[in-house]
Amino acid sequence: MTDKQVERISSAIAEPRRFKILKDLRKHGEPMGCGNIVDKHGVSHATISHHLKELETAGLIEIERLGKFGNVILKLDVWNAYVARLAQLT
Numbered sequence: 088m089t090d091k092q093v094e095r096i097s098s099a100i101a102e103p104r105r106f107k108i109l110k111d112l113r114k115h116g117e118p119m120g121c122g123n124i125v126d127k128h129g130v131s132h133a134t135i136s137h138h139l140k141e142l143e144t145a146g147l148i149e150i151e152r153l154g155k156f157g158n159v160i161l162k163l164d165v166w167n168a169y170v171a172r173l174a175q176l177t
Contacts, residue, residue, distance in 0.1 A: 088168045092146065096169050099145035104128065105138050109147065109161065118151060118158035 100106045111127060112119055125135045139159060142148045147169075149160045 088172045093169065093172050096145045096147060096165075099141050099147065102138070102141070104130075104134075105142055108135075108138060108142065108159075109166070112148070112159060112161040113163075113166075118160045121150075121157045121159060124159065 100109065107128070108124060111124065121132075121135065121139065124139070125132050128135060139148065139150060143150055146165050147162055149162055151158045151160060
């Protein structure tokens, strides 16, 4: 994982709602519908869409689109590589 990728992920998860979305996805253990994420956070679809786009750009999630619906998939391999890279800082 490059320094740029680490910076991009760090920036994305610095926003508390995005970090909570990641925790929710991990806890759920399987793809989660965008609508479920909206319901869980109690904010507008547009707000969640913005946060999901930032997480997707950082490489942490993948959105599987099914018509006008989408399932959000946590990319655990990327998350694990990020955590491993952070562990090297000590």
